[in-house]
Amino acid sequence: MRISVASFSHETLTFCPEISTLEAWEAGGIRYGPDALDTEGEGEGYITGYKEAAEGQEGVEFVGILRTGWPKLTGYGSWITTEAFDVICGRIVSRLEEQVNGEGVDGVLLALHGAMAVTNVPRPEAEIVRRVRKTVGDVPIMVTFDLHANEDVEMAHAADAVFILKTYPHLDAHEIGYTAAMCMIETVRGNFSPEMAFRKPRIASASVFQASGFHPMKKVYDRCREWEARGVYCASVAPGFAYADVPDVGASVFVVADGDRALAEEAAQDLHDLMWSLREELTKRLPRAKEGVAEVVKMVEAGKKPVVIAYHDDRLGDGTHVLRELLDQGAENWCSTGVADPEVLKMLSENHVVGDRVTVKIGGWLDPISGDPVEVSGRIEYLGSADWVETGPMGRGAEMHVDLVASLDLGRNRHVVVTERLSAPMSADRLKALGLDVDGFDIVEIKSRVHHKAWWDTWSAVDYPVDPPGLGPADLSILEYRHLPWGVYPIGTKYRKNAE
Numbered sequence: 001m002r003i004s005v006a007s008f009s010h011e012t013l014t015f016c017p018e019i020s021t022l023e024a025w026e027a028g029g030i031r032y033g034p035d036a037l038d039t040e041g042e043g044e045g046y047i048t049g050y051k052e053a054a055e056g057q058e059g060v061e062f063v064g065i066l067r068t069g070w071p072k073l074t075g076y077g078s079w080i081t082t083e084a085f086d087v088i089c090g091r092i093v094s095r096l097e098e099q100v101n102g103e104g105v106d107g108v109l110l111a112l113h114g115a116m117a118v119t120n121v122p123r124p125e126a127e128i129v130r131r132v133r134k135t136v137g138d139v140p141i142m143v144t145f146d147l148h149a150n151e152d153v154e155m156a157h158a159a160d161a162v163f164i165l166k167t168y169p170h171l172d173a174h175e176i177g178y179t180a181a182m183c184m185i186e187t188v189r190g191n192f193s194p195e196m197a198f199r200k201p202r203i204a205s206a207s208v209f210q211a212s213g214f215h216p217m218k219k220v221y222d223r224c225r226e227w228e229a230r231g232v233y234c235a236s237v238a239p240g241f242a243y244a245d246v247p248d249v250g251a252s253v254f255v256v257a258d259g260d261r262a263l264a265e266e267a268a269q270d271l272h273d274l275m276w277s278l279r280e281e282l283t284k285r286l287p288r289a290k291e292g293v294a295e296v297v298k299m300v301e302a303g304k305k306p307v308v309i310a311y312h313d314d315r316l317g318d319g320t321h322v323l324r325e326l327l328d329q330g331a332e333n334w335c336s337t338g339v340a341d342p343e344v345l346k347m348l349s350e351n352h353v354v355g356d357r358v359t360v361k362i363g364g365w366l367d368p369i370s371g372d373p374v375e376v377s378g379r380i381e382y383l384g385s386a387d388w389v390e391t392g393p394m395g396r397g398a399e400m401h402v403d404l405v406a407s408l409d410l411g412r413n414r415h416v417v418v419t420e421r422l423s424a425p426m427s428a429d430r431l432k433a434l435g436l437d438v439d440g441f442d443i444v445e446i447k448s449r450v451h452h453k454a455w456w457d458t459w460s461a462v463d464y465p466v467d468p469p470g471l472g473p474a475d476l477s478i479l480e481y482r483h484l485p486w487g488v489y490p491i492g493t494k495y496r497k498n499a500e
């Protein structure tokens, strides 16, 4: 059997200023044919899971079609242009057509993300599946998603089976890839008959509340596993991605069972009801930067340390709210792990060397919501490219490289890392590559919601999220949505009216 594999994946933050053009996608890298299946030096992912499912199986061949990287921009990419979407879909379709007219296609595995937002295409992932369907006809099409997927009934109608991550930090992409590919292989052999049930709990929640190891999502994923123990093949709940202003924003439930429609429906309804019962816990309030940093300083003084300040709002990379408070409130022994400022980096690399003392204004240039630029004076302790291998749980084994990065020593063991684009250390490896003594810090500020927890929770005594202004806030009411469904909790018109 020949299973075609394609991956076209994006989490679009539609409130960001930089649109995701075809040029940005090309710059991020698009691979074709057998190259699309080459996972050397990447760590584990959906595609390594697909490949493991095929190992030792008679006559199973995966055919690489296309795999995109991430569009190359400073911050999160905003709206994908219609052109970029059509051109990349077109390349998938034309390569599939060649397969259909050549050796044949018995099934298609699509590794998508689910939080893609495209100008003029309201439900892009469902549209991808429909275009693929038109080309390959009546063969199984199965899809893997990140748990930040925003999907609705159109996806349920388009695909034969949907499989979604159950971990945030995302550590099970390999496992979900394996689960999807096994389902595909057995379905093509006629040993599995996929029945899928779908529900749409109307909840939009900030990513910072969606960690799978903690309440409330832990309860949801435990329940998924209970249903799987009771005979469901795969039960998936995506809490969704609230920062894409799209009509299918928010949570979704997909349950796949082997031939048992009733069981799939029962599980899906139960998971829907459970999510709805947890809606208030998925939409809480968090401290702003000033009060948050004050609280952290108190904790450190009381010996409750080290502390990670998760500065989850900043999706542009140039945010300065927490850095400003760390400086103003006189904190010591800290590291601000990433202020994106390519202009300052360029200036430093052209005019300075390690050891120079400099005064520079960093951050706060891409959008007013990021805060004002912050003036810092210190000694350049690192300047240049950096390479490291991730040893933490997120992307373990991945070979990492950045072209240009700087670290400034501001005195009193205060350090700030200046980066080219939005970045967050998923473990201490990135900071160690710059020569930073991570264990000497009381406070580490990281521009991350949840992914950092996979490693940093093993290091810190407290993980403390704060909610300054930014484009990925906990308080969704500060964002100006235009395409929200009326009844989505707590930000749809229905609830806003009630709150007024």
Ligand SMILES: [Zn+2]
Pocket: 146, 147, 148, 170
């Ligand atoms: Zn995600």
